[in-house]
Amino acid sequence: MVIDPALDIWVWATAALLLVVMGARAWVVETGRGQLGRTPATVRVLTGSTVAVLAVLAGLLVMQGGAQLTEALLTGTDPATAGEQGDPAVGDPGPGDPAAPDGPATPGG
Amino acid sequence: MRSTDIRSPGEGKRADTESATTYLRTAGADPETSATTYLRPAGGDPETTALPVQRPLPGPPPPAAPPVEPRPVGMFRWLSPLLALLAVALLPLAAATTDLDALDGWGLARVLGPAAWAALLCAVAACLAELWSPQRRIPMLSAATGVLILCSTGLPSVVEPTARFTTAWLIAGFTDSIAGTGQVPDGVDARFYWPAFFAQWAFFRDAGGAVDLDTVLRWFPPVVVTVWAIGIYALARSMLGGTRAPWAAAWLFVGLNWIEQDYFSPQATGIVLMLTVLTFVLGPLATRRTDAAGVPGWPAPHADAPRLPLLRRWLVSAMTPPNRPTLPPRQLLLIYFCVALCLMAIAPAHQLTPFAILGQLVLLAVVGRFRGRGLVLVGFVAVAVFILIAGRDFWQNQLSLLTGDGSSGALEAGVGDRLTGDSGQVAVKLLRIAVPGLTYLLGIAGAWVYWRRRRDLVPIGLAVVPMGFAAQGYGGEVFLRIVLYGLPILVILGTDFLRAVVRRRRWTEIVLAVGMVVIFGSVVLIRGGNEAYQVVTAEEVQVTRQVYAETPPGQEIVPLSNLGPTGLTGINTHSRGTIIEGCTQLADDPIPCIDEEYPDVILTYKSVEAEGVVLKGYRPGWTLDLIQELVASGRYVLTYQDGYTAVLKKPAPDLGAGS
Numbered sequence: 001m002v003i004d005p006a007l008d009i010w011v012w013a014t015a016a017l018l019l020v021v022m023g024a025r026a027w028v029v030e031t032g033r034g035q036l037g038r039t040p041a042t043v044r045v046l047t048g049s050t051v052a053v054l055a056v057l058a059g060l061l062v063m064q065g066g067a068q069l070t071e072a073l074l075t076g077t078d079p080a081t082a083g084e085q086g087d088p089a090v091g092d093p094g095p096g097d098p099a100a101p102d103g104p105a106t107p108g109g
Numbered sequence: 110m111r112s113t114d115i116r117s118p119g120e121g122k123r124a125d126t127e128s129a130t131t132y133l134r135t136a137g138a139d140p141e142t143s144a145t146t147y148l149r150p151a152g153g154d155p156e157t158t159a160l161p162v163q164r165p166l167p168g169p170p171p172p173a174a175p176p177v178e179p180r181p182v183g184m185f186r187w188l189s190p191l192l193a194l195l196a197v198a199l200l201p202l203a204a205a206t207t208d209l210d211a212l213d214g215w216g217l218a219r220v221l222g223p224a225a226w227a228a229l230l231c232a233v234a235a236c237l238a239e240l241w242s243p244q245r246r247i248p249m250l251s252a253a254t255g256v257l258i259l260c261s262t263g264l265p266s267v268v269e270p271t272a273r274f275t276t277a278w279l280i281a282g283f284t285d286s287i288a289g290t291g292q293v294p295d296g297v298d299a300r301f302y303w304p305a306f307f308a309q310w311a312f313f314r315d316a317g318g319a320v321d322l323d324t325v326l327r328w329f330p331p332v333v334v335t336v337w338a339i340g341i342y343a344l345a346r347s348m349l350g351g352t353r354a355p356w357a358a359a360w361l362f363v364g365l366n367w368i369e370q371d372y373f374s375p376q377a378t379g380i381v382l383m384l385t386v387l388t389f390v391l392g393p394l395a396t397r398r399t400d401a402a403g404v405p406g407w408p409a410p411h412a413d414a415p416r417l418p419l420l421r422r423w424l425v426s427a428m429t430p431p432n433r434p435t436l437p438p439r440q441l442l443l444i445y446f447c448v449a450l451c452l453m454a455i456a457p458a459h460q461l462t463p464f465a466i467l468g469q470l471v472l473l474a475v476v477g478r479f480r481g482r483g484l485v486l487v488g489f490v491a492v493a494v495f496i497l498i499a500g501r502d503f504w505q506n507q508l509s510l511l512t513g514d515g516s517s518g519a520l521e522a523g524v525g526d527r528l529t530g531d532s533g534q535v536a537v538k539l540l541r542i543a544v545p546g547l548t549y550l551l552g553i554a555g556a557w558v559y560w561r562r563r564r565d566l567v568p569i570g571l572a573v574v575p576m577g578f579a580a581q582g583y584g585g586e587v588f589l590r591i592v593l594y595g596l597p598i599l600v601i602l603g604t605d606f607l608r609a610v611v612r613r614r615r616w617t618e619i620v621l622a623v624g625m626v627v628i629f630g631s632v633v634l635i636r637g638g639n640e641a642y643q644v645v646t647a648e649e650v651q652v653t654r655q656v657y658a659e660t661p662p663g664q665e666i667v668p669l670s671n672l673g674p675t676g677l678t679g680i681n682t683h684s685r686g687t688i689i690e691g692c693t694q695l696a697d698d699p700i701p702c703i704d705e706e707y708p709d710v711i712l713t714y715k716s717v718e719a720e721g722v723v724l725k726g727y728r729p730g731w732t733l734d735l736i737q738e739l740v741a742s743g744r745y746v747l748t749y750q751d752g753y754t755a756v757l758k759k760p761a762p763d764l765g766a767g768s
Contacts, residue, residue, distance in 0.1 A: 061498075
């Protein structure tokens with residue numbers, strides 16, 4: 001699956017929309033005075049909207065790299081060695097630990 | 110999912126009921142038949158009857174209860190403030206009497222003067238005196254805790270002239286890079302894939318008009334540990350209750366926090382955010398484990414209680430609406446907002462912390478322990494979107510760093526392969542292995558006590574969940590380092606155990622007080638164990654800045670070993686060397702590695718000399734011999750030397766030779 005970086009903006013927009021919808025739902029649920037055994041219609045609509053936006057976001061994430069990352073993790077292959085553009089070797093990504101038994105031995109760590 | 114009416118039953122209907130029915134008490138009527146008369150209005154309005162006010166007959170006043178005499182405070186009123194002030198007053202003397210030139214394999218503990226140890230003792234005594242006071246004062250306990258942190262965790266900041274530890278300076282260099290260009294540099298270091306912390310401090314630096322972060326680096330550890338201790342106190346108040354146990358938990362956390370991830374780093378801020386989320390979730394958002402009707406959950410609350418059938422328990426659990434915290438809705442929404450903000454802030458700041466907190470939140474959500482489970486979704490979405498979109502370069506080019514060697518390799522590399530160095534180094538490293546073991550034992554004992562008291566196994570799960578990250582296989586000491594993520598819950602459970610012991614045998618308070626002194630002494634020893642090669646002097650900082658300023662951009666500046674303040678600037682302007690097999694750093698095999706790398710500038714510090722002596726068994730003076738050899742061979746010229754601190758540069762090309 002080819003990743004189109006131009007579509008990333010839609011991922012960010014959908015993620016923002018999801019936050020807005022979830023926030024609206026939280027507002028309605030917490031400030032409403034619903035009765036036991038009955039879910040207000042507004043809450044049901046917002047729950048459905050949340051699920052829909054989440055589904056769209058999941059689809060976009062799969063398209064924009066999720067599928068490729070999943071495949072790489074399942075097959076144990078590195079996308080960099082599978083023909084993608086490589087990056088110069090970089091240092092240890094882990095946080096350094098000054099008090100660990102070997103202190104400063106890890107480069108950049 | 111059904112929604113719940115939080116009003117109490119009948120609320121809102123009482124007025125109608127009271128207007129429709131009236132209860133009248135008739136004085137003097139037959140008590141059997143007329144004690145109360147129920148009058149139902151029939152047809153028109155009932156007649157209004159004026160009832161005489163029943164005044165109580167005057168009689169002898171009841172005997173007044175004896176006033177409760179407050180327990181005499183006595184010397185406790187001034188003892189704790191005096192001890193805390195004495196501890197602070199001793200710190201300048203401690204700094205003056207500490208001989209950093211005498212550092213060896215035993216680290217900071219060997220060179221500290223009596224004033225430093227006396228300050229630590231006074232700080233511990235100040236805390237205990239206030240805790241034992243009949244009238245505990247929260248401001249005094251807070252101040253004593255702050256002094257304790259300054260005298261233990263903050264001791265290196267007090268006695269050393271600048272910030273210690275190379276990585277702190279390197280991260281300051283990352284910040285400097287972003288502050289200078291406004292961009293995150295590519296291909297420099299994998300940590301730049303999580304740039305939020307660096308960008309945040311670059312912003313602070315610019316906004317504050319500062320030219321460097323040297324002072325921030327120096328005092329960052331005690332400040333951030335103080336913030337962590339506040340989080341532990343708040344968590345312990347929610348989980349343990351009481352007035353003394355939360356303070357003991359905070360002190361236990363400081364005393365067992367040998368991991369030293371509190372230097373100027375993204376993970377230090379990540380722990381702050383993680384504790385904030387946990388404090389909200391286990392505090393104001395917490396819900397009870399059983400429903401309001403008292404239906405038992407799992408496991409059964411008492412050994413003799415009859416168990417409901419499993420299917421019914423599931424059904425009850427699924428159909429029972431979650432309890433609602435007793436907070437006004439707007440406060441609840443504000444807390445949701447803050448937690449969501451913390452979760453979104455962690456994602457681009459650090460690679461481990463988001464998974465640690467999400468693991469804990471998932472556990473709490475599954476067992477229904479907090480309201481607002483949508484926050485888990487917010488956390489997952491934040492991490493997924495950040496890694497897949499913003500961190501695309503990372504997983505497309507560096508995925509092998511995530512799918513590394515596996516947990517067994519991490520454990521072996523973290524424990525077995527690192528017991529090297531002289532006797533002091535080996536002793537300190539053994540202590541670093543023993544203390545996490547002791548921490549886990551204490552946590553397990555506390556989990557047992559917590560289970561006996563509250564029939565609850567969730568806290569030990571909260572402590573263990575982050576251990577799963579040891580399987581990520583970053584190598585190195587991650588298996589030991591990961592204790593930090595479980596430490597907040599482990600120390601709270603451990604405090605519950607210690608409290609149970611004290612309640613059973615009061616005299617053990619004295620033993621625990623002595624134990625507190627021992628733990629804080631040992632944490633100074635353990636944290637300062639690598640001080641011989643982690644200490645940084647002001648002169649080294651100045652020399653390094655000057656070297657970067659005088660070296661043309663694009664040239665290669667390489668330290669003899671990855672120590673000292675080498676990365677404090679020039680991250681995106683100068684090369685720090687290339688990766689050569691067998692030469693992780695030039696000091697691994699100096700002459701061949703230098704020949705292979707042949708950098709434009711070589712930096713060496715006193716810490717490089719000390720590392721070779723105490724950790725690798727080189728003979729004293731090995732860096733001076735190496736400098737002489739390089740200069741004698743003509744490959745380098747010595748442009749600066751003061752003791753073991755030296756700068757070597759390639760000789761300038763002889764322009765006249767070719768003409």
